[in-house]
Amino acid sequence: MNIGQAAEASGVSAKMIRHYEAIGLVPPAERRESGYREYDPEDVHRLGFVRRARDLGFSLERIRVLLGLWGDPGRSSAEVKALALAHVEELEGKARHLREMADVLRGLALACDGDERPDCPIIAGLEAGPIPASRPTVDWPTSRSSSARPPSRRSPSPGRR
Amino acid sequence: MNIGQAAEASGVSAKMIRHYEAIGLVPPAERRESGYREYDPEDVHRLGFVRRARDLGFSLERIRVLLGLWGDPGRSSAEVKALALAHVEELEGKARHLREMADVLRGLALACDGDERPDCPIIAGLEAGPIPASRPTVDWPTSRSSSARPPSRRSPSPGRR
DNA sequence: CTGCGCCTTCCCATGATGGGAAGGTCAACC
DNA sequence: GGTTGACCTTCCCATCATGGGAAGGCGCAG
Known part of the structure:
Protein backbone atom coordinates (compact mmCIF):
# COMPACT_ATOMS: atom_id res chain seq x y z
CA MET A 1 0.00 0.00 0.00
CA ASN A 2 0.96 3.61 -0.59
CA ILE A 3 1.87 6.03 2.11
CA GLY A 4 -1.55 7.62 1.92
CA GLN A 5 -3.26 4.36 2.68
CA ALA A 6 -0.81 3.56 5.41
CA ALA A 7 -1.53 6.98 6.86
CA GLU A 8 -5.23 6.44 6.90
CA ALA A 9 -4.92 2.93 8.24
CA SER A 10 -2.53 3.88 11.03
CA GLY A 11 -3.83 7.30 11.93
CA VAL A 12 -0.42 8.84 11.34
CA SER A 13 -0.26 11.50 8.65
CA ALA A 14 1.81 10.82 5.57
CA LYS A 15 3.92 13.79 6.48
CA MET A 16 4.70 12.31 9.85
CA ILE A 17 5.35 8.86 8.46
CA ARG A 18 8.05 10.32 6.25
CA HIS A 19 9.37 12.27 9.18
CA TYR A 20 9.52 9.22 11.42
CA GLU A 21 11.43 7.43 8.72
CA ALA A 22 13.79 10.36 8.28
CA ILE A 23 14.68 10.45 11.96
CA GLY A 24 15.03 6.70 12.07
CA LEU A 25 12.11 6.09 14.38
CA VAL A 26 10.74 3.51 11.99
CA PRO A 27 12.77 1.54 9.45
CA PRO A 28 12.88 2.90 5.91
CA ALA A 29 9.95 1.71 3.87
CA GLU A 30 10.41 -0.45 0.84
CA ARG A 31 10.43 1.46 -2.40
CA ARG A 32 8.86 0.60 -5.67
CA GLU A 33 10.75 1.33 -8.83
CA SER A 34 8.91 4.60 -9.09
CA GLY A 35 10.29 5.67 -5.75
CA TYR A 36 6.92 5.32 -4.06
CA ARG A 37 7.06 3.92 -0.55
CA GLU A 38 5.40 0.55 -0.09
CA TYR A 39 3.81 -0.40 3.24
CA ASP A 40 2.66 -3.76 4.51
CA PRO A 41 0.43 -4.56 7.47
CA GLU A 42 3.39 -4.90 9.76
CA ASP A 43 4.49 -1.38 8.97
CA VAL A 44 0.99 -0.13 9.61
CA HIS A 45 0.93 -2.01 12.87
CA ARG A 46 4.13 -0.33 13.97
CA LEU A 47 2.84 3.07 12.96
CA GLY A 48 -0.30 2.43 14.97
CA PHE A 49 1.89 1.61 17.94
CA VAL A 50 3.68 4.90 17.52
CA ARG A 51 0.44 6.80 17.22
CA ARG A 52 -1.00 5.31 20.36
CA ALA A 53 2.17 6.03 22.26
CA ARG A 54 1.97 9.63 21.05
CA ASP A 55 -1.65 9.71 22.16
CA LEU A 56 -0.41 8.81 25.61
CA GLY A 57 1.98 11.72 25.51
CA PHE A 58 5.22 9.86 24.95
CA SER A 59 7.92 11.83 23.20
CA LEU A 60 9.36 10.41 20.02
CA GLU A 61 12.60 9.65 21.81
CA ARG A 62 10.78 7.61 24.40
CA ILE A 63 8.81 5.92 21.69
CA ARG A 64 12.10 4.95 20.13
CA VAL A 65 12.89 3.12 23.34
CA LEU A 66 9.43 1.61 23.51
CA LEU A 67 9.77 0.32 19.98
CA GLY A 68 13.06 -1.25 20.95
CA LEU A 69 11.44 -2.96 23.90
CA TRP A 70 8.52 -4.00 21.78
CA GLY A 71 10.77 -5.78 19.38
CA ASP A 72 13.02 -7.26 22.03
CA PRO A 73 11.95 -10.81 22.89
CA GLY A 74 14.20 -10.72 25.93
CA ARG A 75 12.73 -7.56 27.44
CA THR A 137 10.23 42.10 42.33
CA VAL A 138 13.08 44.38 42.99
CA ASP A 139 11.97 47.69 44.32
CA TRP A 140 13.99 49.79 42.04
CA PRO A 141 14.23 53.44 42.86
CA THR A 142 10.98 54.33 41.26
CA SER A 143 12.34 57.79 41.22
CA ARG A 144 10.40 58.85 38.23
CA SER A 145 6.68 58.68 37.71
CA SER A 146 6.85 55.03 36.86
CA SER A 147 4.65 53.63 39.55
CA ALA A 148 1.29 54.23 38.02
CA ARG A 149 1.24 54.32 34.27
CA PRO A 150 3.92 52.03 32.93
CA PRO A 151 3.30 51.36 29.30
CA SER A 152 3.14 54.96 28.31
CA ARG A 153 5.39 56.13 25.57
CA ARG A 154 8.99 56.35 26.27
CA SER A 155 9.79 59.21 28.56
CA PRO A 156 12.75 61.27 27.54
CA SER A 157 15.86 60.16 29.33
CA PRO A 158 18.16 63.01 30.10
CA GLY A 159 21.07 63.21 27.73
CA ARG A 160 22.17 59.89 26.28
CA ARG A 161 22.90 59.53 22.60
CA MET B 1 21.13 49.99 33.19
CA ASN B 2 22.42 47.38 30.74
CA ILE B 3 20.40 44.50 29.45
CA GLY B 4 22.16 42.14 31.83
CA GLN B 5 21.06 44.14 34.82
CA ALA B 6 17.56 44.48 33.46
CA ALA B 7 17.52 40.74 32.96
CA GLU B 8 18.52 40.02 36.51
CA ALA B 9 16.15 42.60 37.91
CA SER B 10 13.18 41.43 35.90
CA GLY B 11 13.81 37.74 35.85
CA VAL B 12 13.69 37.69 32.05
CA SER B 13 16.85 36.51 30.33
CA ALA B 14 18.74 38.99 28.18
CA LYS B 15 18.15 36.70 25.27
CA MET B 16 14.44 36.87 25.80
CA ILE B 17 14.42 40.61 26.34
CA ARG B 18 15.97 41.06 22.92
CA HIS B 19 13.50 38.61 21.51
CA TYR B 20 10.52 40.40 23.02
CA GLU B 21 11.79 43.59 21.54
CA ALA B 22 12.30 41.96 18.16
CA ILE B 23 8.72 40.70 18.01
CA GLY B 24 7.38 44.01 19.26
CA LEU B 25 6.07 42.72 22.55
CA VAL B 26 7.91 45.49 24.35
CA PRO B 27 8.95 48.82 22.86
CA PRO B 28 12.51 49.08 21.53
CA ALA B 29 14.95 50.01 24.25
CA GLU B 30 16.90 53.24 24.13
CA ARG B 31 20.37 52.84 22.74
CA ARG B 32 23.58 54.40 23.88
CA GLU B 33 26.09 55.57 21.35
CA SER B 34 27.84 52.27 21.60
CA GLY B 35 24.70 50.49 20.58
CA TYR B 36 24.12 49.09 24.05
CA ARG B 37 20.51 48.98 25.14
CA GLU B 38 19.62 51.17 28.07
CA TYR B 39 16.84 50.20 30.50
CA ASP B 40 15.07 52.25 33.11
CA PRO B 41 12.91 51.07 36.01
CA GLU B 42 9.79 51.38 33.94
CA ASP B 43 11.17 48.97 31.38
CA VAL B 44 12.11 46.56 34.12
CA HIS B 45 8.65 46.88 35.56
CA ARG B 46 7.12 45.97 32.25
CA LEU B 47 9.46 43.04 31.82
CA GLY B 48 8.49 41.83 35.26
CA PHE B 49 4.87 42.00 34.20
CA VAL B 50 5.66 39.88 31.19
CA ARG B 51 7.57 37.37 33.23
CA ARG B 52 4.77 36.94 35.72
CA ALA B 53 2.27 36.54 32.94
CA ARG B 54 4.50 33.86 31.43
CA ASP B 55 4.72 32.23 34.84
CA LEU B 56 0.95 31.98 34.75
CA GLY B 57 1.15 30.26 31.41
CA PHE B 58 -0.01 33.09 29.17
CA SER B 59 1.27 32.94 25.62
CA LEU B 60 3.22 35.89 24.31
CA GLU B 61 0.31 36.81 22.07
CA ARG B 62 -2.03 36.96 25.02
CA ILE B 63 0.53 38.91 26.96
CA ARG B 64 0.53 41.38 24.13
CA VAL B 65 -3.15 41.91 24.80
CA LEU B 66 -2.61 42.06 28.53
CA LEU B 67 0.03 44.73 28.09
CA GLY B 68 -2.43 46.68 26.01
CA LEU B 69 -5.04 46.42 28.71
CA TRP B 70 -2.49 47.30 31.33
CA GLY B 71 -1.68 50.53 29.63
CA ASP B 72 -5.24 51.38 28.73
CA PRO B 73 -6.74 53.74 31.29
CA GLY B 74 -10.18 53.09 29.85
CA ARG B 75 -10.05 49.32 30.16
CA THR B 137 -7.63 -9.52 17.78
CA VAL B 138 -4.39 -8.62 16.18
CA ASP B 139 -3.31 -11.24 13.76
CA TRP B 140 -0.81 -9.30 11.74
CA PRO B 141 2.37 -11.17 11.07
CA THR B 142 4.02 -9.86 14.19
CA SER B 143 7.37 -11.29 13.34
CA ARG B 144 9.75 -9.24 15.36
CA SER B 145 12.70 -9.99 13.19
CA SER B 146 13.07 -6.30 12.70
CA SER B 147 13.18 -5.98 8.96
CA ALA B 148 12.21 -9.25 7.47
CA ARG B 149 9.50 -7.83 5.32
CA PRO B 150 8.38 -11.09 3.72
CA PRO B 151 5.59 -10.58 1.22
CA SER B 152 5.78 -7.35 -0.69
CA ARG B 153 2.32 -7.97 -1.78
CA ARG B 154 0.73 -5.61 -4.18
CA SER B 155 -2.37 -3.90 -2.95
CA PRO B 156 -5.25 -5.10 -5.09
CA SER B 157 -7.26 -1.95 -4.65
CA PRO B 158 -6.30 0.45 -7.38
CA GLY B 159 -8.94 3.13 -6.99
CA ARG B 160 -6.89 5.61 -4.97
CA ARG B 161 -8.34 8.28 -2.74
C1' DC C 1 -2.94 11.06 -24.61
C1' DT C 2 -5.02 13.84 -21.07
C1' DG C 3 -6.24 14.84 -16.67
C1' DC C 4 -6.30 14.36 -11.97
C1' DG C 5 -4.81 12.57 -7.76
C1' DC C 6 -1.28 10.77 -5.53
C1' DC C 7 3.58 10.51 -4.74
C1' DT C 8 8.50 12.46 -4.26
C1' DT C 9 11.94 15.86 -2.12
C1' DC C 10 13.00 20.29 -0.24
C1' DC C 11 12.24 24.50 2.29
C1' DC C 12 9.85 27.17 5.68
C1' DA C 13 6.88 28.08 9.85
C1' DT C 14 5.12 27.46 14.33
C1' DG C 15 6.33 29.00 20.11
C1' DA C 16 9.45 29.95 23.53
C1' DT C 17 13.83 29.38 24.63
C1' DG C 18 18.69 28.63 24.51
C1' DG C 19 23.63 27.94 22.56
C1' DG C 20 27.27 29.82 20.45
C1' DA C 21 30.28 32.46 17.10
C1' DA C 22 32.42 36.78 15.62
C1' DG C 23 33.30 41.14 16.87
C1' DG C 24 32.70 45.72 19.55
C1' DT C 25 32.56 48.24 24.32
C1' DC C 26 33.36 49.27 29.10
C1' DA C 27 35.69 49.65 33.23
C1' DA C 28 39.06 48.40 36.30
C1' DC C 29 43.69 47.61 37.36
C1' DC C 30 48.87 47.90 36.80
C1' DG D 1 48.76 54.32 28.51
C1' DG D 2 47.75 49.43 27.74
C1' DT D 3 45.75 45.05 28.87
C1' DT D 4 42.24 42.12 30.43
C1' DG D 5 37.94 40.14 31.22
C1' DA D 6 33.18 40.87 31.56
C1' DC D 7 29.78 42.51 29.04
C1' DC D 8 27.39 43.90 24.89
C1' DT D 9 25.95 43.55 19.72
C1' DT D 10 23.97 40.81 15.69
C1' DC D 11 23.25 36.53 13.31
C1' DC D 12 22.55 31.70 12.75
C1' DC D 13 21.18 27.27 14.47
C1' DA D 14 18.66 23.86 17.53
C1' DT D 15 14.93 22.26 20.05
C1' DC D 16 9.91 19.32 19.53
C1' DA D 17 6.13 17.68 16.71
C1' DT D 18 3.63 19.05 13.17
C1' DG D 19 2.03 21.11 9.03
C1' DG D 20 1.94 24.03 4.58
C1' DG D 21 3.28 24.46 0.15
C1' DA D 22 6.13 24.39 -4.21
C1' DA D 23 8.07 21.91 -8.10
C1' DG D 24 8.15 17.92 -10.47
C1' DG D 25 7.29 12.69 -11.18
C1' DC D 26 4.06 8.53 -11.19
C1' DG D 27 -0.44 5.81 -11.84
C1' DC D 28 -4.46 4.94 -13.79
C1' DA D 29 -9.33 6.02 -15.72
C1' DG D 30 -11.33 7.85 -19.47
Whole structure:
Protein backbone atom coordinates (compact mmCIF):
# COMPACT_ATOMS: atom_id res chain seq x y z
CA MET A 1 0.00 0.00 0.00
CA ASN A 2 0.96 3.61 -0.59
CA ILE A 3 1.87 6.03 2.11
CA GLY A 4 -1.55 7.62 1.92
CA GLN A 5 -3.26 4.36 2.68
CA ALA A 6 -0.81 3.56 5.41
CA ALA A 7 -1.53 6.98 6.86
CA GLU A 8 -5.23 6.44 6.90
CA ALA A 9 -4.92 2.93 8.24
CA SER A 10 -2.53 3.88 11.03
CA GLY A 11 -3.83 7.30 11.93
CA VAL A 12 -0.42 8.84 11.34
CA SER A 13 -0.26 11.50 8.65
CA ALA A 14 1.81 10.82 5.57
CA LYS A 15 3.92 13.79 6.48
CA MET A 16 4.70 12.31 9.85
CA ILE A 17 5.35 8.86 8.46
CA ARG A 18 8.05 10.32 6.25
CA HIS A 19 9.37 12.27 9.18
CA TYR A 20 9.52 9.22 11.42
CA GLU A 21 11.43 7.43 8.72
CA ALA A 22 13.79 10.36 8.28
CA ILE A 23 14.68 10.45 11.96
CA GLY A 24 15.03 6.70 12.07
CA LEU A 25 12.11 6.09 14.38
CA VAL A 26 10.74 3.51 11.99
CA PRO A 27 12.77 1.54 9.45
CA PRO A 28 12.88 2.90 5.91
CA ALA A 29 9.95 1.71 3.87
CA GLU A 30 10.41 -0.45 0.84
CA ARG A 31 10.43 1.46 -2.40
CA ARG A 32 8.86 0.60 -5.67
CA GLU A 33 10.75 1.33 -8.83
CA SER A 34 8.91 4.60 -9.09
CA GLY A 35 10.29 5.67 -5.75
CA TYR A 36 6.92 5.32 -4.06
CA ARG A 37 7.06 3.92 -0.55
CA GLU A 38 5.40 0.55 -0.09
CA TYR A 39 3.81 -0.40 3.24
CA ASP A 40 2.66 -3.76 4.51
CA PRO A 41 0.43 -4.56 7.47
CA GLU A 42 3.39 -4.90 9.76
CA ASP A 43 4.49 -1.38 8.97
CA VAL A 44 0.99 -0.13 9.61
CA HIS A 45 0.93 -2.01 12.87
CA ARG A 46 4.13 -0.33 13.97
CA LEU A 47 2.84 3.07 12.96
CA GLY A 48 -0.30 2.43 14.97
CA PHE A 49 1.89 1.61 17.94
CA VAL A 50 3.68 4.90 17.52
CA ARG A 51 0.44 6.80 17.22
CA ARG A 52 -1.00 5.31 20.36
CA ALA A 53 2.17 6.03 22.26
CA ARG A 54 1.97 9.63 21.05
CA ASP A 55 -1.65 9.71 22.16
CA LEU A 56 -0.41 8.81 25.61
CA GLY A 57 1.98 11.72 25.51
CA PHE A 58 5.22 9.86 24.95
CA SER A 59 7.92 11.83 23.20
CA LEU A 60 9.36 10.41 20.02
CA GLU A 61 12.60 9.65 21.81
CA ARG A 62 10.78 7.61 24.40
CA ILE A 63 8.81 5.92 21.69
CA ARG A 64 12.10 4.95 20.13
CA VAL A 65 12.89 3.12 23.34
CA LEU A 66 9.43 1.61 23.51
CA LEU A 67 9.77 0.32 19.98
CA GLY A 68 13.06 -1.25 20.95
CA LEU A 69 11.44 -2.96 23.90
CA TRP A 70 8.52 -4.00 21.78
CA GLY A 71 10.77 -5.78 19.38
CA ASP A 72 13.02 -7.26 22.03
CA PRO A 73 11.95 -10.81 22.89
CA GLY A 74 14.20 -10.72 25.93
CA ARG A 75 12.73 -7.56 27.44
CA SER A 76 11.48 -7.65 30.97
CA SER A 77 8.11 -6.15 31.66
CA ALA A 78 9.83 -4.32 34.50
CA GLU A 79 11.72 -2.19 32.02
CA VAL A 80 8.54 -1.23 30.27
CA LYS A 81 6.75 -0.56 33.51
CA ALA A 82 9.55 1.64 34.79
CA LEU A 83 9.51 3.67 31.62
CA ALA A 84 5.76 3.99 31.75
CA LEU A 85 5.69 5.01 35.38
CA ALA A 86 8.41 7.59 34.85
CA HIS A 87 6.28 8.98 32.09
CA VAL A 88 3.22 8.99 34.32
CA GLU A 89 5.17 11.01 36.86
CA GLU A 90 6.14 13.45 34.22
CA LEU A 91 2.61 13.83 32.94
CA GLU A 92 1.29 14.35 36.42
CA GLY A 93 3.96 16.88 37.17
CA LYS A 94 2.98 18.87 34.13
CA ALA A 95 -0.67 18.56 34.98
CA ARG A 96 0.01 19.76 38.50
CA HIS A 97 1.92 22.72 37.20
CA LEU A 98 -0.89 23.71 34.88
CA ARG A 99 -3.43 23.32 37.62
CA GLU A 100 -1.36 25.46 39.98
CA MET A 101 -1.18 28.23 37.44
CA ALA A 102 -4.90 27.96 36.87
CA ASP A 103 -5.57 28.11 40.58
CA VAL A 104 -3.49 31.20 41.10
CA LEU A 105 -5.10 32.92 38.18
CA ARG A 106 -8.58 31.94 39.22
CA GLY A 107 -7.84 33.30 42.66
CA LEU A 108 -6.99 36.63 41.12
CA ALA A 109 -10.05 36.50 38.89
CA LEU A 110 -12.30 35.82 41.85
CA ALA A 111 -11.11 39.00 43.44
CA CYS A 112 -11.86 40.91 40.27
CA ASP A 113 -15.22 42.60 40.05
CA GLY A 114 -15.41 42.26 36.31
CA ASP A 115 -17.30 45.45 35.80
CA GLU A 116 -16.69 48.43 33.60
CA ARG A 117 -14.18 50.05 35.90
CA PRO A 118 -10.48 49.62 35.25
CA ASP A 119 -9.54 48.44 38.74
CA CYS A 120 -8.43 44.88 38.47
CA PRO A 121 -6.58 42.65 40.89
CA ILE A 122 -5.48 40.49 38.01
CA ILE A 123 -3.52 43.30 36.43
CA ALA A 124 -2.30 44.34 39.86
CA GLY A 125 -1.15 40.82 40.53
CA LEU A 126 0.79 40.68 37.31
CA GLU A 127 2.27 44.03 38.04
CA ALA A 128 3.57 43.18 41.45
CA GLY A 129 4.35 39.53 41.60
CA PRO A 130 1.58 37.52 43.20
CA ILE A 131 3.36 34.36 42.35
CA PRO A 132 5.00 33.35 45.57
CA ALA A 133 8.58 32.34 45.96
CA SER A 134 9.86 33.22 42.57
CA ARG A 135 11.76 36.40 42.37
CA PRO A 136 11.26 39.35 44.64
CA THR A 137 10.23 42.10 42.33
CA VAL A 138 13.08 44.38 42.99
CA ASP A 139 11.97 47.69 44.32
CA TRP A 140 13.99 49.79 42.04
CA PRO A 141 14.23 53.44 42.86
CA THR A 142 10.98 54.33 41.26
CA SER A 143 12.34 57.79 41.22
CA ARG A 144 10.40 58.85 38.23
CA SER A 145 6.68 58.68 37.71
CA SER A 146 6.85 55.03 36.86
CA SER A 147 4.65 53.63 39.55
CA ALA A 148 1.29 54.23 38.02
CA ARG A 149 1.24 54.32 34.27
CA PRO A 150 3.92 52.03 32.93
CA PRO A 151 3.30 51.36 29.30
CA SER A 152 3.14 54.96 28.31
CA ARG A 153 5.39 56.13 25.57
CA ARG A 154 8.99 56.35 26.27
CA SER A 155 9.79 59.21 28.56
CA PRO A 156 12.75 61.27 27.54
CA SER A 157 15.86 60.16 29.33
CA PRO A 158 18.16 63.01 30.10
CA GLY A 159 21.07 63.21 27.73
CA ARG A 160 22.17 59.89 26.28
CA ARG A 161 22.90 59.53 22.60
CA MET B 1 21.13 49.99 33.19
CA ASN B 2 22.42 47.38 30.74
CA ILE B 3 20.40 44.50 29.45
CA GLY B 4 22.16 42.14 31.83
CA GLN B 5 21.06 44.14 34.82
CA ALA B 6 17.56 44.48 33.46
CA ALA B 7 17.52 40.74 32.96
CA GLU B 8 18.52 40.02 36.51
CA ALA B 9 16.15 42.60 37.91
CA SER B 10 13.18 41.43 35.90
CA GLY B 11 13.81 37.74 35.85
CA VAL B 12 13.69 37.69 32.05
CA SER B 13 16.85 36.51 30.33
CA ALA B 14 18.74 38.99 28.18
CA LYS B 15 18.15 36.70 25.27
CA MET B 16 14.44 36.87 25.80
CA ILE B 17 14.42 40.61 26.34
CA ARG B 18 15.97 41.06 22.92
CA HIS B 19 13.50 38.61 21.51
CA TYR B 20 10.52 40.40 23.02
CA GLU B 21 11.79 43.59 21.54
CA ALA B 22 12.30 41.96 18.16
CA ILE B 23 8.72 40.70 18.01
CA GLY B 24 7.38 44.01 19.26
CA LEU B 25 6.07 42.72 22.55
CA VAL B 26 7.91 45.49 24.35
CA PRO B 27 8.95 48.82 22.86
CA PRO B 28 12.51 49.08 21.53
CA ALA B 29 14.95 50.01 24.25
CA GLU B 30 16.90 53.24 24.13
CA ARG B 31 20.37 52.84 22.74
CA ARG B 32 23.58 54.40 23.88
CA GLU B 33 26.09 55.57 21.35
CA SER B 34 27.84 52.27 21.60
CA GLY B 35 24.70 50.49 20.58
CA TYR B 36 24.12 49.09 24.05
CA ARG B 37 20.51 48.98 25.14
CA GLU B 38 19.62 51.17 28.07
CA TYR B 39 16.84 50.20 30.50
CA ASP B 40 15.07 52.25 33.11
CA PRO B 41 12.91 51.07 36.01
CA GLU B 42 9.79 51.38 33.94
CA ASP B 43 11.17 48.97 31.38
CA VAL B 44 12.11 46.56 34.12
CA HIS B 45 8.65 46.88 35.56
CA ARG B 46 7.12 45.97 32.25
CA LEU B 47 9.46 43.04 31.82
CA GLY B 48 8.49 41.83 35.26
CA PHE B 49 4.87 42.00 34.20
CA VAL B 50 5.66 39.88 31.19
CA ARG B 51 7.57 37.37 33.23
CA ARG B 52 4.77 36.94 35.72
CA ALA B 53 2.27 36.54 32.94
CA ARG B 54 4.50 33.86 31.43
CA ASP B 55 4.72 32.23 34.84
CA LEU B 56 0.95 31.98 34.75
CA GLY B 57 1.15 30.26 31.41
CA PHE B 58 -0.01 33.09 29.17
CA SER B 59 1.27 32.94 25.62
CA LEU B 60 3.22 35.89 24.31
CA GLU B 61 0.31 36.81 22.07
CA ARG B 62 -2.03 36.96 25.02
CA ILE B 63 0.53 38.91 26.96
CA ARG B 64 0.53 41.38 24.13
CA VAL B 65 -3.15 41.91 24.80
CA LEU B 66 -2.61 42.06 28.53
CA LEU B 67 0.03 44.73 28.09
CA GLY B 68 -2.43 46.68 26.01
CA LEU B 69 -5.04 46.42 28.71
CA TRP B 70 -2.49 47.30 31.33
CA GLY B 71 -1.68 50.53 29.63
CA ASP B 72 -5.24 51.38 28.73
CA PRO B 73 -6.74 53.74 31.29
CA GLY B 74 -10.18 53.09 29.85
CA ARG B 75 -10.05 49.32 30.16
CA SER B 76 -12.81 47.56 32.00
CA SER B 77 -11.83 44.96 34.54
CA ALA B 78 -14.39 42.75 32.83
CA GLU B 79 -12.17 42.51 29.78
CA VAL B 80 -9.23 41.43 31.85
CA LYS B 81 -11.30 38.99 33.81
CA ALA B 82 -12.74 37.43 30.69
CA LEU B 83 -9.28 36.97 29.24
CA ALA B 84 -8.03 35.50 32.47
CA LEU B 85 -10.92 33.11 32.83
CA ALA B 86 -10.61 31.96 29.26
CA HIS B 87 -7.01 31.24 30.01
CA VAL B 88 -7.92 29.37 33.17
CA GLU B 89 -10.24 27.18 31.12
CA GLU B 90 -7.49 26.48 28.70
CA LEU B 91 -5.00 25.60 31.40
CA GLU B 92 -7.49 23.30 33.07
CA GLY B 93 -8.29 21.65 29.78
CA LYS B 94 -4.66 20.90 29.21
CA ALA B 95 -4.23 19.68 32.75
CA ARG B 96 -7.22 17.41 32.34
CA HIS B 97 -5.80 16.01 29.15
CA LEU B 98 -2.46 15.26 30.77
CA ARG B 99 -4.15 13.68 33.74
CA GLU B 100 -6.27 11.51 31.48
CA MET B 101 -3.23 10.24 29.67
CA ALA B 102 -1.51 9.59 32.96
CA ASP B 103 -4.53 7.70 34.26
CA VAL B 104 -4.76 5.48 31.24
CA LEU B 105 -1.09 4.72 31.36
CA ARG B 106 -1.11 4.07 35.07
CA GLY B 107 -3.99 1.72 34.52
CA LEU B 108 -1.90 -0.24 32.09
CA ALA B 109 1.07 -0.16 34.41
CA LEU B 110 -0.99 -1.47 37.29
CA ALA B 111 -1.84 -4.50 35.23
CA CYS B 112 1.81 -5.05 34.47
CA ASP B 113 3.67 -7.44 36.71
CA GLY B 114 6.95 -5.68 36.27
CA ASP B 115 9.02 -8.79 36.55
CA GLU B 116 11.63 -10.51 34.40
CA ARG B 117 9.19 -11.89 31.91
CA PRO B 118 8.44 -10.04 28.70
CA ASP B 119 4.66 -10.19 29.01
CA CYS B 120 3.44 -6.67 29.44
CA PRO B 121 -0.04 -5.17 29.18
CA ILE B 122 1.52 -1.80 28.52
CA ILE B 123 3.10 -2.98 25.31
CA ALA B 124 -0.05 -4.87 24.49
CA GLY B 125 -2.12 -1.76 25.01
CA LEU B 126 0.06 0.24 22.70
CA GLU B 127 -0.02 -2.50 20.17
CA ALA B 128 -3.73 -2.88 20.00
CA GLY B 129 -6.09 -0.06 19.73
CA PRO B 130 -7.98 2.09 22.14
CA ILE B 131 -6.83 1.78 25.64
CA PRO B 132 -9.87 0.60 27.65
CA ALA B 133 -10.47 -3.09 27.84
CA SER B 134 -11.42 -3.97 24.33
CA ARG B 135 -8.96 -5.93 22.38
CA PRO B 136 -9.53 -6.40 18.67
CA THR B 137 -7.63 -9.52 17.78
CA VAL B 138 -4.39 -8.62 16.18
CA ASP B 139 -3.31 -11.24 13.76
CA TRP B 140 -0.81 -9.30 11.74
CA PRO B 141 2.37 -11.17 11.07
CA THR B 142 4.02 -9.86 14.19
CA SER B 143 7.37 -11.29 13.34
CA ARG B 144 9.75 -9.24 15.36
CA SER B 145 12.70 -9.99 13.19
CA SER B 146 13.07 -6.30 12.70
CA SER B 147 13.18 -5.98 8.96
CA ALA B 148 12.21 -9.25 7.47
CA ARG B 149 9.50 -7.83 5.32
CA PRO B 150 8.38 -11.09 3.72
CA PRO B 151 5.59 -10.58 1.22
CA SER B 152 5.78 -7.35 -0.69
CA ARG B 153 2.32 -7.97 -1.78
CA ARG B 154 0.73 -5.61 -4.18
CA SER B 155 -2.37 -3.90 -2.95
CA PRO B 156 -5.25 -5.10 -5.09
CA SER B 157 -7.26 -1.95 -4.65
CA PRO B 158 -6.30 0.45 -7.38
CA GLY B 159 -8.94 3.13 -6.99
CA ARG B 160 -6.89 5.61 -4.97
CA ARG B 161 -8.34 8.28 -2.74
C1' DC C 1 -2.94 11.06 -24.61
C1' DT C 2 -5.02 13.84 -21.07
C1' DG C 3 -6.24 14.84 -16.67
C1' DC C 4 -6.30 14.36 -11.97
C1' DG C 5 -4.81 12.57 -7.76
C1' DC C 6 -1.28 10.77 -5.53
C1' DC C 7 3.58 10.51 -4.74
C1' DT C 8 8.50 12.46 -4.26
C1' DT C 9 11.94 15.86 -2.12
C1' DC C 10 13.00 20.29 -0.24
C1' DC C 11 12.24 24.50 2.29
C1' DC C 12 9.85 27.17 5.68
C1' DA C 13 6.88 28.08 9.85
C1' DT C 14 5.12 27.46 14.33
C1' DG C 15 6.33 29.00 20.11
C1' DA C 16 9.45 29.95 23.53
C1' DT C 17 13.83 29.38 24.63
C1' DG C 18 18.69 28.63 24.51
C1' DG C 19 23.63 27.94 22.56
C1' DG C 20 27.27 29.82 20.45
C1' DA C 21 30.28 32.46 17.10
C1' DA C 22 32.42 36.78 15.62
C1' DG C 23 33.30 41.14 16.87
C1' DG C 24 32.70 45.72 19.55
C1' DT C 25 32.56 48.24 24.32
C1' DC C 26 33.36 49.27 29.10
C1' DA C 27 35.69 49.65 33.23
C1' DA C 28 39.06 48.40 36.30
C1' DC C 29 43.69 47.61 37.36
C1' DC C 30 48.87 47.90 36.80
C1' DG D 1 48.76 54.32 28.51
C1' DG D 2 47.75 49.43 27.74
C1' DT D 3 45.75 45.05 28.87
C1' DT D 4 42.24 42.12 30.43
C1' DG D 5 37.94 40.14 31.22
C1' DA D 6 33.18 40.87 31.56
C1' DC D 7 29.78 42.51 29.04
C1' DC D 8 27.39 43.90 24.89
C1' DT D 9 25.95 43.55 19.72
C1' DT D 10 23.97 40.81 15.69
C1' DC D 11 23.25 36.53 13.31
C1' DC D 12 22.55 31.70 12.75
C1' DC D 13 21.18 27.27 14.47
C1' DA D 14 18.66 23.86 17.53
C1' DT D 15 14.93 22.26 20.05
C1' DC D 16 9.91 19.32 19.53
C1' DA D 17 6.13 17.68 16.71
C1' DT D 18 3.63 19.05 13.17
C1' DG D 19 2.03 21.11 9.03
C1' DG D 20 1.94 24.03 4.58
C1' DG D 21 3.28 24.46 0.15
C1' DA D 22 6.13 24.39 -4.21
C1' DA D 23 8.07 21.91 -8.10
C1' DG D 24 8.15 17.92 -10.47
C1' DG D 25 7.29 12.69 -11.18
C1' DC D 26 4.06 8.53 -11.19
C1' DG D 27 -0.44 5.81 -11.84
C1' DC D 28 -4.46 4.94 -13.79
C1' DA D 29 -9.33 6.02 -15.72
C1' DG D 30 -11.33 7.85 -19.47
